[in-house]
Amino acid sequence: MLSLLLAAAPPALAHHPGADLDKMMGSEEKFFQIIDEPAAPPFELADADGKAVRLSDFSDKIVVLYFIFASCTDLCPIHSEVIADIQRKVNATPMKDRVQFLAVTTDPVRDTSEVLDAYGPAHGLDAGNWMFLTTRPGQPDGTTQKLSEAYNVRFEPLEDGQQMHGAVTHVIDRGGRFAAKFHGLRFDPLNMVLYINGLTNNVRKPAKPEPGWWDRLKVMFL
Structure with missing residues (x-):
């Protein structure tokens, strides 16, 4: 049903807020940050099979990026389940x-290749448009931790093998533009889906939204 509604979405989006998408999301989602x-x-990393993966490989797509580790016992499993929920909503549509x-x-x-391979299915993630990335052979120790710091997320190793860290989900627009962040795990997953929908529709031109636009679009995903 959701995919059928989204297939008919373009006419309904005639009054999408366009360049005001960030402003609209900021008013609806307190854990949203405009970047x-x-x-x-x-970055240039590797997938579970050792194949090189670059951020630029997805320049024609919206990228949802986050940092975790498989043996994490607190935030990471919850973060991945939130992402799985968002992915299910996205994948039920033309997005x-x-x-x-x-x-x-x-x-x-x-996080060996076997661990990476097993992680997605264990957390309800669809490998069709989800990957778990790691370092490539020859890359120095700490490569991915330094990358997380470049995204302003720190992972501090602890004596018990765990890492102290927060949870941030990064949204990267087509062409590599760093669009936004959703902080923590208390944001509404539907708000991220709506934000991604706005980006996939390439709504960057100003347009005055009709009253109730946000609520009407939200209904399409319920």
């Missing part, structure tokens, strides 16, 4: 082929 930088920090979800491990030594 709007020309380029997100680039499926326009969005790529990327998880990056900050514990590449213990």
